[in-house]
Amino acid sequence: MTISLTVSAEVIDRVGLQEAAEFQARVTTFECVECGTAGDVRTGRAVVVLRASPGLSHLGVAHHRCADSQVREYEQGDLALAASTDLIPRAIALPGVQGIRPALLLAYEEQITITADGVPYDVTNLLVAEGLHRLPSLGKVPPASPGWSIHLGPHGDLRVNSPDRPFLTAGEVLAPPAWRALVEPVGKVALFVGSLRRDVLYAEHPPLAAYGRAMKTGSLVAGTVAILLPQARGLG
Ligand SMILES: [Zn+2]
Structure with a gap:
């Protein structure tokens, strides 16, 4: 089984190697944080996107065609659980x-x-x-x-x-x-x-x-x- 989920050094610096590796290991299907459609790391390349705010951060997955693996910064409160x-x-x-x-x-x-x-x-x-x-x-x-x-x-x-x-x-x-x-x-x-x-x-x-x-x-x-x-x- 080929799994291609890229995590950039920038993301690893923020969440730590262990957290990044565990996330990588458990993601199979995902909803792309960029385009909102479904994806599957077993059938196509994907990247990890960390959305970070001062209070809370979310690790998400995007299609390789939609984004690079990166950290995106948000203002305090913008990432509250909805x-x-x-x-x-x-x-x-x-x-x-x-x-x-x-x-x-x-x-x-x-x-x-x-x-x-x-x-x-x-x-x-x-x-x-x-x-x-x-x-x-x-x-x-x-x-x-x-x-x-x-x-x-x-x-x-x-x-x-x-x-x-x-x-x-x-x-x-x-x-x-x-x-x-x-x-x-x-x-x-x-x-x-x-x-x-x-x-x-x-x-x-x-x-x-x-x-x-x-x-x-x-x-x-x-x-x-x-x-x-x-x-x-x-x-x-
Ligand atoms: Zn996408």
Whole structure:
């Protein structure tokens, strides 16, 4: 297998040789940071682009034809994680001992982000601080996460809020009728949030085994969250 992913000395100077080598080793498919279309390092040449700001930096990949491997500087705050635009939502059903359970997955494409002091930035640490939980497997029912809420609108549109901020706003995802039928009797959902490899994130059918591995490695965290239904009473 030929893999051609070029990392310039300029990028290595900033992230360190080990981080650069690990990134190089794990990237296969990517979304080009320059043109936005898909690429694959196994079938074409690609380059690593570090977008750096005083607070946070992102390692990304571009087609060789689109850019050189380089560091691009941004102003403070320009690279903040954009939850509402980068999160891919998915309404799923999990098999369990007591039957099928409804779950909602909100995931980012896996990427490396490095803070100003050279420490990799861990989104899941933030999510745990906001009340979600690390769990060893997908089969465990997650503990409750008070303060998080999921609103199901009359047309199946979903909104998700953490105690601190809106996570998913109306119109980004419509829950399918079969999922709504699972949710309505139980009034709660297992919510999974974190980062996934691109092929897992966009898989045609939800790859539950891959989600389970992401739970085990800590890149997905979870919580049981009450769902507010369109006709629910006593929402005061
Ligand atoms: Zn490109």
